[in-house]
Amino acid sequence: MSKNFLSELTGSFATPALENPTGVMMEAAYRDLGLDWRYINCEIQPNDLANAVLGAKAMNWCGFNCSIPHKVSVISHLDDLGESARIIGAVNTVVNRDGKLIGENTDGRGFVESVKSSLELTKKRVVLFGAGGAARAVAVELALAGVAHITIVNRNQERGEELSKLVADNTSAGAEYHAWTKQYQIPADTDLVINVTSIGLYPNVDAELDIDTDSIKSSMVVADGIFNPPETRLIQTAKTKGCTTVNGLGMLVQQGAIAFEYWTGKTPSIEVMKTALSDALDITDLDSTDLESTEK
Known part of the structure; x- marks a missing residue:
C-alpha cells in the first residue's frame, strides 16, 4: 500500500507577517481532524503579490488568507469573487475551486x-x-x-x-x-x-x-x-x-473557522483553535482576555 507524502497547502500573504499567529490555530485545527494540511505564513511585499498568487496557483494551494496591505489589491489577480467580497470590494480569503482562485471575505x-x-x-x-x-x-x-x-x-x-x-x-x-x-x-x-x-x-x-x-x-x-x-x-x-x-x-478565530470550512469542507473545533492561540500568545485564559467578550 503506497503512502501519501503530499500535504495540502494553505497560508497567508501579508506584510508585516511576523506577528500573525493564524497558522498556529489553523494547523492545530487540521491536526485535530486528522488532516495532512499545512498553513504557511508568508511575508509578501506589494510588488510581489502577483507572483505570489501565481505561485500559489502553480503549487495547487487549496487557498490562502490576505491581510494588510493586500485585501483590495489582490482582487485583480483572482478569477472571480464571492457575493460578500464583491459588495465589500475586499478579500481576506482565497479559495481554489477546481483551479480557479475565488476571493471571499470572512472578516466581517x-x-x-x-x-x-x-x-x-x-x-x-x-x-x-x-x-x-x-x-x-x-x-x-x-x-x-x-x-x-x-x-x-x-x-x-x-x-x-x-x-x-x-x-x-x-x-x-x-x-x-x-x-x-x-x-x-x-x-x-x-x-x-x-x-x-x-x-x-x-x-x-x-x-x-x-x-x-x-x-x-x-x-x-x-x-x-x-x-x-x-x-x-x-x-x-x-x-x-x-x-x-x-x-x-474573537474576530481572528471566527473568520479563521469560516476560512477553514471554505478550504476543507469540514467544521473545525473553536475550542482547539482558542487553545492553540492561548499557547502561542502566552495567555493563560483566553476568555478572560476577551476572545469572545468581557461583560461589564
Missing part, C-alpha cells in the same frame, strides 16, 4: 460572530474607525446584521466617504462620514465603538487612537480588530470606563 462575518454575544445588533448605532479592507467588511456585515446607523471616522476623506456610500447604497443601514482631523468625540448615543485601523498593532503597542477618552461611556461596547496585542490601549481604556469589550482574537 467573523467580527459579527465575535461581537453578537455581547450586543444585540439590531437598530444599534455604530462608530467605526478606519475605511480600509477590514473596515469595509465589518461595516457591510454589521449593516446586513441589522444595525441602524454607522458613522465612518477616517483620516482619508475619499475612502471614508466611499465606504459610507457603499453601506448606504447596498444595505438598509444609514451611514455617514466624519472627518478625523482632530481628537474625535464619540457621540453619547453610540452603542458600539470599533477600531479597524492598524493603530496599536504590534510592535507599535503604545499607539493610541486620537479620540477624547472622556467620550467613552460605560454603556458602550468597545471592540478592536487588532489581535496582537490582545489588549490594545483602546481596550484597556474602555475597561477602565466599565465598558463591555471585544478584542481582535
Whole structure:
C-alpha cells in the first residue's frame, strides 16, 4: 500500500507577517481532524503579490488568507469573487475551486460572530474607525446584521466617504462620514465603538487612537480588530470606563473557522483553535482576555 507524502497547502500573504499567529490555530485545527494540511505564513511585499498568487496557483494551494496591505489589491489577480467580497470590494480569503482562485471575505462575518454575544445588533448605532479592507467588511456585515446607523471616522476623506456610500447604497443601514482631523468625540448615543485601523498593532503597542477618552461611556461596547496585542490601549481604556469589550482574537478565530470550512469542507473545533492561540500568545485564559467578550 503506497503512502501519501503530499500535504495540502494553505497560508497567508501579508506584510508585516511576523506577528500573525493564524497558522498556529489553523494547523492545530487540521491536526485535530486528522488532516495532512499545512498553513504557511508568508511575508509578501506589494510588488510581489502577483507572483505570489501565481505561485500559489502553480503549487495547487487549496487557498490562502490576505491581510494588510493586500485585501483590495489582490482582487485583480483572482478569477472571480464571492457575493460578500464583491459588495465589500475586499478579500481576506482565497479559495481554489477546481483551479480557479475565488476571493471571499470572512472578516466581517467573523467580527459579527465575535461581537453578537455581547450586543444585540439590531437598530444599534455604530462608530467605526478606519475605511480600509477590514473596515469595509465589518461595516457591510454589521449593516446586513441589522444595525441602524454607522458613522465612518477616517483620516482619508475619499475612502471614508466611499465606504459610507457603499453601506448606504447596498444595505438598509444609514451611514455617514466624519472627518478625523482632530481628537474625535464619540457621540453619547453610540452603542458600539470599533477600531479597524492598524493603530496599536504590534510592535507599535503604545499607539493610541486620537479620540477624547472622556467620550467613552460605560454603556458602550468597545471592540478592536487588532489581535496582537490582545489588549490594545483602546481596550484597556474602555475597561477602565466599565465598558463591555471585544478584542481582535474573537474576530481572528471566527473568520479563521469560516476560512477553514471554505478550504476543507469540514467544521473545525473553536475550542482547539482558542487553545492553540492561548499557547502561542502566552495567555493563560483566553476568555478572560476577551476572545469572545468581557461583560461589564
